[in-house]
Amino acid sequence: MFSLGHVEGTACCGRISRHDVPVRSTFVGIDDIREAPKTAVVIDVMRAFTVAAWAFARGAQRIVFAETLASARELKTRHPDWLALQDGAPLPGFDLVNSPGLLRSVDLQGRTVIQKTTAGTVGALSVADADVVLCASFVVADATALFLLDHRPDEVTFVVTGDGGHAEEDLACAEYIAERVTASVVQAAPYIERARNSTAAARLNDGVLQGYEGIHPDDVDLCLDLNAFSFIMLATRENSHMVLHPTRPAADSTRG
Numbered sequence: 001m002f003s004l005g006h007v008e009g010t011a012c013c014g015r016i017s018r019h020d021v022p023v024r025s026t027f028v029g030i031d032d033i034r035e036a037p038k039t040a041v042v043i044d045v046m047r048a049f050t051v052a053a054w055a056f057a058r059g060a061q062r063i064v065f066a067e068t069l070a071s072a073r074e075l076k077t078r079h080p081d082w083l084a085l086q087d088g089a090p091l092p093g094f095d096l097v098n099s100p101g102l103l104r105s106v107d108l109q110g111r112t113v114i115q116k117t118t119a120g121t122v123g124a125l126s127v128a129d130a131d132v133v134l135c136a137s138f139v140v141a142d143a144t145a146l147f148l149l150d151h152r153p154d155e156v157t158f159v160v161t162g163d164g165g166h167a168e169e170d171l172a173c174a175e176y177i178a179e180r181v182t183a184s185v186v187q188a189a190p191y192i193e194r195a196r197n198s199t200a201a202a203r204l205n206d207g208v209l210q211g212y213e214g215i216h217p218d219d220v221d222l223c224l225d226l227n228a229f230s231f232i233m234l235a236t237r238e239n240s241h242m243v244l245h246p247t248r249p250a251a252d253s254t255r256g
């Protein structure tokens with residue numbers, strides 16, 4: 001498996017290292033998107049794409065994004081064996097909630113999950129026409145950076161889904177991934193601390209204190225668990241749906 005940590009950050013012995021090819025990164029909120037970018041990385045750390053990664057870790061085969069709660073219920077009606085997931089307190093007609101702490105004990109082997117959340121799934125659907133759509137969070141950060149390093153698009157549009165494009169946890173994760181693509185060594189701790197001190201983290205911790213359903217005491221820590229998983233999450237169009245799949249970056253053999 002290719003290790004990002006060992007790629008030289010500068011030209012060495014005449015060899016142009018991978019990091020010398022600039023990848024231009026832009027960071028936008030959902031409402032800033034006017035046209036589909038070529039390569040989009042949709043970030044939702046707390047909690048949609050931490051939850052999505054945990055769903056795959058628990059055996060889910062794919063995740064279908066729903067535009068609205070109503071369309072999620074309609075999909076569930078048409079496909080009763082699919083599991084419907086939404087954020088907030090449990091709702092009638094839904095099977096799961098958008099909590100990694102609650103999801104990590106559920107067996108999802110071979111299942112299709114319908115996911116509708118406040119920000120993450122909206123962000124993914126807003127760039128559905130992009131050539132490449134990755135959905136990411138800290139738990140798949142380096143794998144996502146490796147994919148970008150491998151594919152080296154000229155430009156990457158990071159969609160910061162939370163708080164109108166200003167969610168500190170999402171921006172920190174996006175900046176970490178962007179840095180991981182261009183620099184050979186990156187200290188992750190400052191990025192993780194920005195997320196730990198974010199409004200979203202405070203909201204979740206407060207929700208635990210208030211006893212809100214649909215939040216687990218471990219949710220924040222699970223969202224900050226850097227590189228818990230080594231797969232990426234690629235979203236593609238399937239018929240009229242946008243579907244997320246876990247994909248392993250190609251095993252490295254010849255990368256310099």
Ligand SMILES: O=C(O)[C@H](CS(=O)(=O)O)OP(=O)(O)O
Binds near residue numbers: 047117119120203
């Ligand atoms: O479920 C979550 O943690 C959030 C709720 S909110 O956006 O912070 O209100 O939704 P998500 O779409 O996962 O960011």
Ligand SMILES: [Mg+2]
Binds near residue numbers: 045046048119200
């Ligand atoms: Mg979020």
